[in-house]
Amino acid sequence: MIDLLEESERLLQNADISTQRIETSRGKALSFESETVLGFMVAYQDSARLIEGWSADTEALVAENQLGLRRAQSKGWNTYTVFLAVAEANYGQRVALSSIEENLAGTRKLARAGISNSEDLRAALLPLLPIQNAPHLEAVDMSAEIKLRTTELPRRVVDAFLSPRAQETSVAQILEEEEEP
Amino acid sequence: MKLAYVDVCGFRGYREAVRIDFPEGFTVIDGRNGVGKSTIFDAVEFALTGTIAKYGDATADRETIADYIWWTGEGRPPPHRYVEVGFRDDGQEVFAIRRAQLSDAEPSVLEGVLDRLCDARTRPEAALSPLCSASIIRDEHIAALSLDARETDRYTRLRDAIGATDAELWIGRGSRLAKITGNRVEAAAREVDAAARELAAAVRRIDEIRAGLVDEGLVLGAVERLRSLTGSAAPPDELAEPARAAVAEKARKIEEVTGLQDGWRAAAAAKARIAEIRSALATAQAAKSQADAELVALRLREERAAETSSDVLARQARDLAALVALGRGLGLHDGHCPLCNSGLTQEDFENGLATAEQYARQLNDQAVEQVARERARQAAMDAAVVAQETVDRQQMLLNGSKDAVQQFERRLVAAGLQPDAAIDQLEERRQALSAELERAREDLRIIDTLKLNDALAKARRAEGEARDAHSRTEQKLGLARRADARAQALYTAARRAAAETLDRRLEQVLPLMAELYRRLRPHPVWEDIEYKIRGDVRRFLKLQVGNELNPQFIFSSGQKRATGLAFLLSVNLSLAWSRWRSILFDDPVQHVDDFRSVQLAEVMAQLSAAGRQIICAVEDSALADLLCRRLPIDSPGQAKRVTLGPDREGVLTKLLDQDLSPLPQHALVSAPQRLAG
Numbered sequence: 001m002i003d004l005l006e007e008s009e010r011l012l013q014n015a016d017i018s019t020q021r022i023e024t025s026r027g028k029a030l031s032f033e034s035e036t037v038l039g040f041m042v043a044y045q046d047s048a049r050l051i052e053g054w055s056a057d058t059e060a061l062v063a064e065n066q067l068g069l070r071r072a073q074s075k076g077w078n079t080y081t082v083f084l085a086v087a088e089a090n091y092g093q094r095v096a097l098s099s100i101e102e103n104l105a106g107t108r109k110l111a112r113a114g115i116s117n118s119e120d121l122r123a124a125l126l127p128l129l130p131i132q133n134a135p136h137l138e139a140v141d142m143s144a145e146i147k148l149r150t151t152e153l154p155r156r157v158v159d160a161f162l163s164p165r166a167q168e169t170s171v172a173q174i175l176e177e178e179e180e181p
Numbered sequence: 182m183k184l185a186y187v188d189v190c191g192f193r194g195y196r197e198a199v200r201i202d203f204p205e206g207f208t209v210i211d212g213r214n215g216v217g218k219s220t221i222f223d224a225v226e227f228a229l230t231g232t233i234a235k236y237g238d239a240t241a242d243r244e245t246i247a248d249y250i251w252w253t254g255e256g257r258p259p260p261h262r263y264v265e266v267g268f269r270d271d272g273q274e275v276f277a278i279r280r281a282q283l284s285d286a287e288p289s290v291l292e293g294v295l296d297r298l299c300d301a302r303t304r305p306e307a308a309l310s311p312l313c314s315a316s317i318i319r320d321e322h323i324a325a326l327s328l329d330a331r332e333t334d335r336y337t338r339l340r341d342a343i344g345a346t347d348a349e350l351w352i353g354r355g356s357r358l359a360k361i362t363g364n365r366v367e368a369a370a371r372e373v374d375a376a377a378r379e380l381a382a383a384v385r386r387i388d389e390i391r392a393g394l395v396d397e398g399l400v401l402g403a404v405e406r407l408r409s410l411t412g413s414a415a416p417p418d419e420l421a422e423p424a425r426a427a428v429a430e431k432a433r434k435i436e437e438v439t440g441l442q443d444g445w446r447a448a449a450a451a452k453a454r455i456a457e458i459r460s461a462l463a464t465a466q467a468a469k470s471q472a473d474a475e476l477v478a479l480r481l482r483e484e485r486a487a488e489t490s491s492d493v494l495a496r497q498a499r500d501l502a503a504l505v506a507l508g509r510g511l512g513l514h515d516g517h518c519p520l521c522n523s524g525l526t527q528e529d530f531e532n533g534l535a536t537a538e539q540y541a542r543q544l545n546d547q548a549v550e551q552v553a554r555e556r557a558r559q560a561a562m563d564a565a566v567v568a569q570e571t572v573d574r575q576q577m578l579l580n581g582s583k584d585a586v587q588q589f590e591r592r593l594v595a596a597g598l599q600p601d602a603a604i605d606q607l608e609e610r611r612q613a614l615s616a617e618l619e620r621a622r623e624d625l626r627i628i629d630t631l632k633l634n635d636a637l638a639k640a641r642r643a644e645g646e647a648r649d650a651h652s653r654t655e656q657k658l659g660l661a662r663r664a665d666a667r668a669q670a671l672y673t674a675a676r677r678a679a680a681e682t683l684d685r686r687l688e689q690v691l692p693l694m695a696e697l698y699r700r701l702r703p704h705p706v707w708e709d710i711e712y713k714i715r716g717d718v719r720r721f722l723k724l725q726v727g728n729e730l731n732p733q734f735i736f737s738s739g740q741k742r743a744t745g746l747a748f749l750l751s752v753n754l755s756l757a758w759s760r761w762r763s764i765l766f767d768d769p770v771q772h773v774d775d776f777r778s779v780q781l782a783e784v785m786a787q788l789s790a791a792g793r794q795i796i797c798a799v800e801d802s803a804l805a806d807l808l809c810r811r812l813p814i815d816s817p818g819q820a821k822r823v824t825l826g827p828d829r830e831g832v833l834t835k836l837l838d839q840d841l842s843p844l845p846q847h848a849l850v851s852a853p854q855r856l857a858g
Binding site: 019020033035037038039078094101104108126129130131134135140142145148157169 | 300302303343347348350351354355357358361365660661663664665667668671673675677678679681682686689692693695696699700706708754755757758775776779780783787788790791810811812813814815843844845846847848849850851
């Protein structure tokens, strides 16, 4: 089974986010901080425990890290509290998790369940991670692509077609004249 | 390339000059409605394209956006009317485009900026418009590309962004080429049809000629008969002319015999009339003789009765009666007759007068008788004249009939017949001539078929030529079909190349779209979205959530907009040919709730961290605060907040232009700590 805190630490650090394992009165947690955000992460066995404990955990984390949050000054407005659970949530729990996230009081909250692998974890932590799928599109060489799809035609025919300076009527004439290869 | 500054004066709602310099990181612009936030973005688009596309082709009272580009408000007019937009390249060199009311941008400047903003090898035609539409994310675009956008429009937008930019060029060339070759095939097919019709007509002509040809034995017989008929020894192909003359002669003879038949009937009638005429003539001659005899008798009797005419006798009677009347009136005069002076007694005188009167009466009677005789003689003379005329007439008729009969008999003789030839003979002759004529005509038709041999040879030559022509047109059609098949292959290859390369690139882009959707998380339940391309000819970009559910009918208006925003951002990040690393957000959170606004801020933060310059205008100052805190600032001078609004005179201006500072670092986590391994 995935160790959510350990795997999160790896993911966040790879995204140039500093992390630190912390211990609160309610248990283990992970603190993190980047150029613009900071926050805490708590892992749960399942959604039920998450839904039951997130609020108290938040209070404990904030209370026990007041000093650091004060040091952060206005950055403190960018505090995240991340609540993760391995077990899959049912529909009602998913709605409840969404409600937790949509509660903007105090901290920005991420509450996700059903995180069974690193891909699930990556999806859950997306708001903190850089763009994951930025495409790198190279220029398309349409002439080469067309040549690739016209190997049955005489070379001269394809070349005439791909010659931008050749008049289309002239190309049509070559299409008639050129013998099969 | 990033946006360096916007400097406007007399543009849209800005009467006075306003310049905003944009740092490389991000700029947050806030201000209430109508303070000119969108105008900053309008200025960028107008500088690049010369228009503001969000108004499209809208017109009202024959006015368009072109009538409202420059400041049109009340009060003191602006000192100048211009827009100047600067871009900064990676080497910090700034390039500016300036458009003024009275002077447009220099083409060379525009070309230079175009080359810097768009890769010259891969950019599409008129690249600045799609570049603006992908880089300036406006509420209008978000709404248009929300889930309510047509799937084809959505596909087109994505294709224009990431497809091979010259794909349409090759597809168009292939299409035109296929059309040309298709037209040639049609033209060649028409030529083949025409040649086939010509060939069929030539074959039919040969069949028709062959049908007109007769047996050789028949021809020989006809030739012999016509030679006999014409008395000519001409060769068969020269026999037609004399044969036609002979046929005409036969026809003339038939007409002659027919005329003789008519004459025979007239002569027979004349002969029948001659007896009647002769009888009438005898009667007339008898009547003439009788009239002559009567006349002679009357003349003899007249000679015997008096030699004096009735007129003389009547005059003598009248004179004597007058003399008697005179003597009676005068009476005796001295015993003497007053008329003759002879001495008479009264008695004698009276007796003499009575005698004279008696004589006068006798004379009168003689005159009356003489008149009767004269009348009888005259009547006899008239009768004799009439009888003579009758005789003459009958004689003339008789002579006429005789002449007619004689003339007809001479015609018969002239026709080689006996003068007394019977009508049956004439009929036999006519029938014989008619049979000869028909035979001759038939023979003439037979020898006329000799000419068909020439026609057949000509027709065969024509058929050969038509067959050659048909073969040539078929060959031409074959070449045209081959060319058409090749053109279709090229056209198909161009389309396939475009579609397949686009699909390939879509495969690269779709994860980004899915990621941005997931980041903006429009819907609390449907955390993921699936983008599907479908359709062969018309392509569609279909969006699905859950178990193939259409989010268009599930999502709220705000959720749809968040989805549209994810799509627009995907397009911007996928622009393969763009070198412009700025994304301009013009109030992107209209109808979007606070939660999703926060998520958008997170996306902007990641875009900014990835090197994109973010320029975002919002109406809500609290959201502006959030953005200013949430987006990364590497160092001072990298980020800015600008507040726009009216000054004391109501003129739009910058109310705040504040550089933002980096946030404190390592406040919570003291120092970077790496996991072992």
